[in-house]
Amino acid sequence: MKLLTWLTERTGLDQVWRVLFGRHVPEIKGPVAWLYTLGSAALFILVIQVVTGILLAMNYVPSPDHAYDSVRFIDAQVTFGRVIRGCHHWGASFLVVLVVLHMLRVYVMGAYKYPREVTWMVGVLLLLLVLAFGFTGYLLPWDQKAYWATAVGTNIAGQMPGLGPLLVKLLKGGEDMGAATLTRFYALHVLILPIIMALLILGHLFLVIWHGISEPPKRRRVTRQD
Amino acid sequence: MDELLNRRAFLGRCIGVLGTLIVAMLGGIGGRYVLFPLFQRRREDWVDLGPIADIKPGSPMKVEFVQRRHDAWMTTERRASAWVLTPNGKDFVVFDPRCTHLGCPYRWDDERKQFLCPCHAGIFNIDGGVVSGPPPRPLDRYPHTVRGGQLLILPNPTPAAA
Numbered sequence: 001m002k003l004l005t006w007l008t009e010r011t012g013l014d015q016v017w018r019v020l021f022g023r024h025v026p027e028i029k030g031p032v033a034w035l036y037t038l039g040s041a042a043l044f045i046l047v048i049q050v051v052t053g054i055l056l057a058m059n060y061v062p063s064p065d066h067a068y069d070s071v072r073f074i075d076a077q078v079t080f081g082r083v084i085r086g087c088h089h090w091g092a093s094f095l096v097v098l099v100v101l102h103m104l105r106v107y108v109m110g111a112y113k114y115p116r117e118v119t120w121m122v123g124v125l126l127l128l129l130v131l132a133f134g135f136t137g138y139l140l141p142w143d144q145k146a147y148w149a150t151a152v153g154t155n156i157a158g159q160m161p162g163l164g165p166l167l168v169k170l171l172k173g174g175e176d177m178g179a180a181t182l183t184r185f186y187a188l189h190v191l192i193l194p195i196i197m198a199l200l201i202l203g204h205l206f207l208v209i210w211h212g213i214s215e216p217p218k219r220r221r222v223t224r225q226d
Numbered sequence: 227m228d229e230l231l232n233r234r235a236f237l238g239r240c241i242g243v244l245g246t247l248i249v250a251m252l253g254g255i256g257g258r259y260v261l262f263p264l265f266q267r268r269r270e271d272w273v274d275l276g277p278i279a280d281i282k283p284g285s286p287m288k289v290e291f292v293q294r295r296h297d298a299w300m301t302t303e304r305r306a307s308a309w310v311l312t313p314n315g316k317d318f319v320v321f322d323p324r325c326t327h328l329g330c331p332y333r334w335d336d337e338r339k340q341f342l343c344p345c346h347a348g349i350f351n352i353d354g355g356v357v358s359g360p361p362p363r364p365l366d367r368y369p370h371t372v373r374g375g376q377l378l379i380l381p382n383p384t385p386a387a388a
Binding site: 072 | 252255256258259260262265298299300
C-alpha cells in the first residue's frame with residue numbers, strides 16, 4: 001500500500017485510473033445495456049488471441065516441410081496444446097462475430113454520428129483487420145483445407161480489374177502458392193497486422209474515452225400541431 | 227461483511243473475483259503449456275540390431291544400422307555403426323565405433339586380436355581397454371538390452387559413460 005502511494009504521487013496513476021474507469025457512462029436499463037459490452041468483449045477475445053497466438057508461435061514453423069507436423073505436434077504432444085490451439089481457432093471466429101455485432105449496435109443506435117465519425121472509421125478498419133487476421137491465419141496449419149481456401153482467396157483477389165494479377169503475385173510471393181506464401185502470410189499474421197492492430201485499437205480506445213459513451217437513442221414525444 | 231458493502235462495492239468485488247478466476251485459468255493452462263519441456267521425458271531411440279543368434283561369438287562384428295531419431299515433430303534418420311561382440315551368445319558388449327582419442331573409426335585386426343585406430347596408432351584390446359597410443363580412455367560403450375531375442379542398442383551421439 002505504501003508502494004502504491006509512493007508510485008501514485010510520482011506518476012498520477014490515480015488520475016489515469018479515474019479517466020479510464022471512473023468516467024461517466026449513460027444510464028441504461030434493461031437488456032439493451034448488454035449491447036454496450038460488445039466492444040469490451042471483442043477486446044477481451046483479442047487479448048486471448050494474442051496470448052494463445054504467442055504460445056502457439058513457440059511450437060510452430062512456417063515452412064511447408066514442418067508447418068503441418070508442428071501443428072500436429074502441438075495438438076498431440078504438447079500439454080494443453082489442443083486447448084490453446086482450440087482457443088485460438090474458436091476465438092478467431094468468435095472475434096469476427098463480436099466485432100460485427102459491435103458494429104451493428106453502433107450503426108443501429110446511430111452512435112457513429114458527430115462527433116464520433118473517426119471512432120467509426122477506425123472501427124471499420126479494425127473490422128477489416130480482423131478479417132485479414134482470419135484470412136492469413138487460416139493458411140498456417142498448411143492442411144488441405146487451409147491450402148485450397150487460400151487458393152480460392154488469392155484467386156478472388158486476382159479478379160480485381162487491372163491490378164489483379166499483380167496483387168495475386170504479391171500475396172503468393174511468386175507465381176504459385178508455396179513456401180513463400182506461407183512465410184508471407186505468417187509475417188503478416190504475427191508481425192505486420194498485430195502492429196497496425198495495436199495502434200488502431202489504441203486510437204479507437206482513446207477516442208471512446210475522449211468522447212465518452214454515446215447515449216442510446218430516445219423516443220421523443222411527438223406533439224401534434226394540427 | 228459490514229454495511230459498507232453497497233451495490234457498487236459488491237459488483238466491484240464480483241469483477242475482481244471473476245477476473246482472478248479467468249487470469250488463473252488462462253495462466254494455469256498457458257503456464258503448463260510453456261513448461262511442457264520440463265515434464266517431457268527424453269525419448270530414447272533404441273535401435274534393433276537383429277536376432278542375437280546372428281552374432282557369432284568370438285571376434286567383434288561391425289554392424290551397420292539406421293537410427294531413427296525423434297526431435298519434437300521431426301523424425302530424422304542417421305546411418306551409423308557399432309562394434310558388437312559376445313563371448314558366449316548371452317552377454318554382449320557394444321562399442322561406439324569412434325576412437326576415444328579424436329573420433330576416428332577404428333578397425334578390428336583379427337590376427338593381433340586388437341582394435342587399431344589408423345589415425346594416431348591407438349590400440350585397444352578386445353575389452354576396449356587402451357593398450358598403447360594416445361587414447362585417453364577405453365572405448366565408449368552403448369547401452370544395450372536383449373528383448374524377445376533381438377539385440378537393442380541405444381547409440382547416443384554423445385557417448386554415454388560405460
